[in-house]
Amino acid sequence: MxxxxxxxxxxxxxxxxxxxxxxxxxxxxxxxxxxxxxxxxxxxxxxxxxxxxxxxxxxxxxxxxxxxxxxxxxxxxxxxxxxxxxxxxxxxxxxxxxxxxxxxxxxxxxYRLNGMVFLMAGSVAGVVLSGLETLILEKKKEEQRVCRTVLVCGSCQLELEGLLDTGNGLTDPVSRSPVSLVDRAYMELLLKGDRTERIPRMIPYQTISQKGILTAYRIDIMKIRNLSETVEIQKPWIAVMPQSAGRYPLILHRDLLSS
Structure with missing residues (x-):
């Protein structure tokens, strides 16, 4: 043969x-x-x-x-x-x-693959593999921005999954300190476990679709841990999210980590 x-x-x-x-x-x-x-x-x-x-x-x-x-x-x-x-x-x-x-x-x-048909089938396979790679890379990029974060306010300590959001550039207009966002339910838990009275600060915000005023508090400590580093921040500003949290209850400011 x-x-x-x-x-x-x-x-x-x-x-x-x-x-x-x-x-x-x-x-x-x-x-x-x-x-x-x-x-x-x-x-x-x-x-x-x-x-x-x-x-x-x-x-x-x-x-x-x-x-x-x-x-x-x-x-x-x-x-x-x-x-x-x-x-x-x-x-x-x-x-x-x-x-x-x-x-x-x-x-x-x-279908018998040969000549131009083989090249066309290979090109289609390449497009499919490229699409799968894009999904994998996007998933990996998001995982790199997910941080285990501990919030300490008085006697209350919460560990949340936070997302380091490159689009979050919110700052306190007075001190110019970065401001992160937390779901309202978790903010209430933090304040409930605090014996001292914390004075809120009103912080204006504006996005593509909306604008308004956020209520922010300065808590005691924020500990952020991701794949490459661990950072402890003293007296960080945390604001209440303008709407219910999605997948992540905590949105971190983009400048809180060196990476």
Whole structure:
């Protein structure tokens, strides 16, 4: 039994797919894109894939696996250099390749993929993977902004999940101190556990859709902890949210953490 291999078509198909996989990997790990290095890495990967395909009759499955792994390492080194997290980037490229291959094998059950149809199916798979990566990156970015926060007011101590909001630039008009926002129910708990009378301050605010006056109090301590650091703030200003809290009962000011 034998089959014909058109090396030129095989090379072009692999060139396109390798370039697509490298761009997806760069997006996933937020690496800079250099067109020349991506093209060089894709050419190297495509040539290697052609050699593996031509020699598959004499190479064992283990040999093909090791060969594909070597190509992933080579392509990563050419495209991104031997920098920090190199092994993780190789694993990411290999995973992208695995997912892309699974998508194409599934599609091949319904329609024979070759030539332009193969490239179109690969492009669709790339768009799908890119969309999944966007969801993953957005989720990761939000997790980095979520902080376990302890609020201390007199004898009352609350631990809440706060969101470091890059859009919250609210400040006290007198002291210019940053002001965070807390759900009304939690503010009532804080004040209820405080034996001293705290004088509220009226702070004007304005958003795209509304404006008004917020009631703010200066509590004793705020301890903020996220993935990279822990910060303790003395006498911070906390204002009552203008409406009920959504997912996060505490919205932190954007300048409270160095990051």
């Amino acid at each position: 034998y089959y014909e291999v058109y090396v030129d078509i095989l090379f072009l198909e692999n060139l396109w797919m390798d370039a697509e996989l490298l761009v997806l990997t760069a997006k996933l790990f937020r690496k800079p894109l250099h067109a020349g290095r991506i093209l060089a890495a894709a050419i190297a990967g495509s040539l290697g894939a052609c050699l593996l395909t031509i020699g598959s009759e004499w190479i064992s499955r283990a040999g093909c696996f090791l060969g594909s792994l070597f190509l992933a390492v080579l392509m990563t080194a050419i495209a991104f250099g031997r920098e920090k997290h190199f092994r993780l980037t190789v694993a990411g490229l290999y995973l992208e390749c695995f997912l892309m291959g699974g998508f194409l094998r599934y599609a091949d059950q319904f």
